[in-house]
Amino acid sequence: MSLSLVRSRALLGLDARPVCVEVHLANGLPSFTLVGLVDTEVKEARERVRSAIANAGLDFPSNKRITVNLAPADLPKDSGRFDLPIALGILAASGQIDAARLAGWEFAGELSLGGELRPVRGALAMSLALHRGDAAAQAGAPPTRLVLPPGSAEEAALVPQAQVYRARHLLDVVARFLPERVASEVPPDGEGWARLTSTALGTAPAYADLADVKGQAAARRALEIAAAGGHSLLMVGPPGAGKSMLAQRFAGLLPPMDSLQALESAAVASLAGRFSLERWGQRPTCAPHHSASAVALVGGGSPPRPGEISLAHHGVLFLDELPEFPRAALEALREPLESGHIRISRAAMQSEFPARFQLIGAMNPCPCGFLGHPTRACRDTPDQIARYQGKLSGPLLDRIDLHVEVPALPPDDLLRGGAGEPSAAVRKRVIEARQRAEQRQGMANQALAGQALDHHVNAEPETLKFLNATATRLGWSARSTHRALRVARTIADLAGQDTVGVGHVAEAVQYRRVLRQAG
Structure with a gap:
């Protein structure tokens, strides 16, 4: 033949x-x-x-x-x-x-x-x-x-x-x-x-433990809320405060991946030649350098290849020194943060990659890093601070649900303080909160939108009145208001309560007031 x-x-x-x-x-x-x-x-x-x-x-x-x-x-x-x-x-x-x-x-x-x-x-x-x-x-x-x-x-x-x-x-x-x-x-x-035959890998994924982090109660609470509701998080604090240490332990707080999620995550890693059997079932944490281009972050090339946001699918995308990233690269994150996928269009073809990731950002409060530090004076002018924080656009900050300050720890707290709560204890509460959300609405709170948000948030009348007054006084956009409501729904789930009260919204409001531009 x-x-x-x-x-x-x-x-x-x-x-x-x-x-x-x-x-x-x-x-x-x-x-x-x-x-x-x-x-x-x-x-x-x-x-x-x-x-x-x-x-x-x-x-x-x-x-x-x-x-x-x-x-x-x-x-x-x-x-x-x-x-x-x-x-x-x-x-x-x-x-x-x-x-x-x-x-x-x-x-x-x-x-x-x-x-x-x-x-x-x-x-x-x-x-x-x-x-x-x-x-x-x-x-x-x-x-x-x-x-x-x-x-x-x-x-x-x-x-x-x-x-x-x-x-x-x-x-x-x-x-x-x-x-x-x-x-x-x-x-x-x-x-x-x-x-x-189909490989059944039963080894539990290994993550760094949150118990290594001493102090930082507010940041630890924000990490727990972000993990329970699938929310994005921005940490602001001076150098050496522990922002990177906290972010590297975030994946260990998330619920275990199911078989479909593990397959999807591994398929993207295989496409980029990064998959290894030892990391099967482990939520990825991608931490690109701040010099990464927009193509490196969202994907591209010819033929199109997945970027860091797709390699972080069902995992964590950690962007340290967030204002130092190119403006075009940060703005390219806006649509994937909302949709959970990225479509790359070229003259000859279109390719779509999944990008359901949780964004964890970290930044200094000013160029020198010591604005508000208890022992070191900031040497930047107000204009320099405004320009530095202004590198993050309002629409991007609008899409980050939680903004939390990570202050510098006193040496005594660092040297004499005991171990913090371990990741296993926090993860247990996160899983219980996620299960409540799944049973109620079939999705994480971060994905609530439109009528589903109105129907499932179950807020008391006084709560909505308080949120309306707060949003009006702070000049929030509709997106910021809805995101605060989703965060409040997560806080109520962590507390095991069916209705969202004023206290839940009040806590959620505090997580959107670290930067002046943060809606």
Whole structure:
């Protein structure tokens, strides 16, 4: 047979689209042509595939005119993931393996010149897409099996009920698809070829403990409220007050991820090549440097890649030295904070990535950092302080639910103070508050909007009157008013109360008055 078809997948954002690798061998001037909107990395597969087949002791049809088409032609293809399916297509078209036996299988993997298989990005996204496609197919259809290199196969096997096979070398794959007449020569499963079952990782994620933080009762309370309601948080305080230490322990206060959340988070990390099995089920904490660009934060490039906000999906995005970030980068966070996803549009394509993260920001109150410090004088002028705080726009501050001051600790409190409350105790209260919200409205309080907010907040008449008077006096926007109401709903949940009282709103109001620009 001079024509063969092999199935694979191309990554478009977080979506893994089906790709048919068509290989045709014809007589004529020897050549090796790759078509189908392929990137430079895919074009280089010609040399890798040629060397891998030859060094594996197989016959490369160098006297034929080889045409490889990656269909559909308008779908961009990148990376070396198509090396393995191209090699198998050539071997099937030249009759060295049985082309009919390739049906019902999908392949991805980069080949070394010696034929070893190397990991590829996005294996978990491929397995998820394949599993969803099988679930949507008609009943009774056999599931599609996926062959991947070591490292990638273990990721893909995390998807429940996925049929994933790990192969270490091109010859390990070829041995499974030899013609029927030599099927008896196929070696049993072993190091080179093995089916992987869904990996059940029961190890509890490890987080830094909040007990390490001494003092800072107000900041600890704000962290608890933020974790219970899914709210964003801004901490303002002098250098060395403990802002970074608090932020690094925030993920340990959040409820454990369910299996779907863990898969979504791991799929984004796999797409960026950052996933490791040791961090399965652990809420990510991304802390980009303040020199990060808008593309680094929200994603971009060609083809589009996820940014830090997507890598923090179902986790924490910690932005230290918040005013030092480029203005364009901070303003790009406004829509994802509201919607929970980011859509990257380019001339040739659009890609959408999830971005349901909790923002934790930290900043100094002034350029020198010592405004309001009990023992050190601030050396900045009022204009310098105003310009520094003005780097954060009003619309961005509007979208941050909680603003809390983190003061400098006296040395005696730091050296003689006992350990704080551990994360486990705080997390227990957070989980109970989240469960109340889920049972009442089916979502976290931060996501309440419109009629759902009016219906589920359950505020007393005096509470609404107090909030209205406060918002009018402080000149709050409608967004700021609603966010204070959501925070008050979370405070009531932590207290185990069904109705939101004046005391809950009064506490919520205090978390929006640290900066003058904060609505």
